[in-house]
């Protein structure tokens with residue numbers, strides 16, 4: 001297995017005195033998928049948000065290996081310093097509509113992060129967005145690019161959300177129940193897309209789910225959370 005890209009050590013987070021994440025440590029490597037499994041309320045989303053520093057953990061260290069091979073700690077960064085690091089870590093949520101502006105065409109939704117981060121001109125961003133649309137299986141791009149999110153199926157919407165997350169060429173993608181709302185057949189299609197993209201791009205993936213069977217079939221390693229603690233850990237196909 002390749003060297004770790006992301007290392008989480010001793011993470012704690014509580015809300016109003018109730019512990020949501022309790023001393024969690026793990027690593028994820030390039031091209032690896034780590035599953036985080038647990039019942040609803042076990043702390044999975046809180047953990048994911050602490051890793052991205054969308055919320056601040058109470059304790060613990062998140063370290064990330066940047067393109068130049070340096071390890072950098074996320075917790076001692078200012079918001080400005082976090083911007084380039086956040087580009088490299090993207091999240092795909094359960095409900096694609098929550099991250100897609102209902103009034104924005106899909107090509108603009110995918111181009112948007114490139115424009116926000118000042119990484120491309122509007123014309124270049126649109127061209128990259130069209131390529132990403134095809135990459136996530138919405139081809140030819142002409143057929144889909146000018147649709148609004150509500151003019152797509154749930155599976156297609158999730159593909160757009162994945163394309164949007166990939167626009168910034170992240171090295172780590174966190175999928176939080178990203179296929180949970182989809183029918184079994186569409187679920188399998190989106191999982192296989194994520195697997196292909198991982199092979200092509202060497203992505204490290206954190207795959208958060210309440211569904212043990214999905215996790216064990218799809219993840220190289222799985223950690224199981226209960227009340228915020230890791231209660232089991234092992235290879236996806238050998239768990240339980």
Ligand code: ADP
Pocket residue numbers: 015016019020038039040041042043044045046047
């Ligand atoms: P999961 O994603 O596994 O369903 P969560 O991380 O969403 O679990 O929640 C873990 C615990 O933390 C729950 O008890 C939840 O109520 C609590 N919690 C999560 N976010 C907040 C918040 N912003 N404020 C207060 N409590 C929260």
Ligand code: MG
Pocket residue numbers: 044045046
């Ligand atoms: Mg959750």
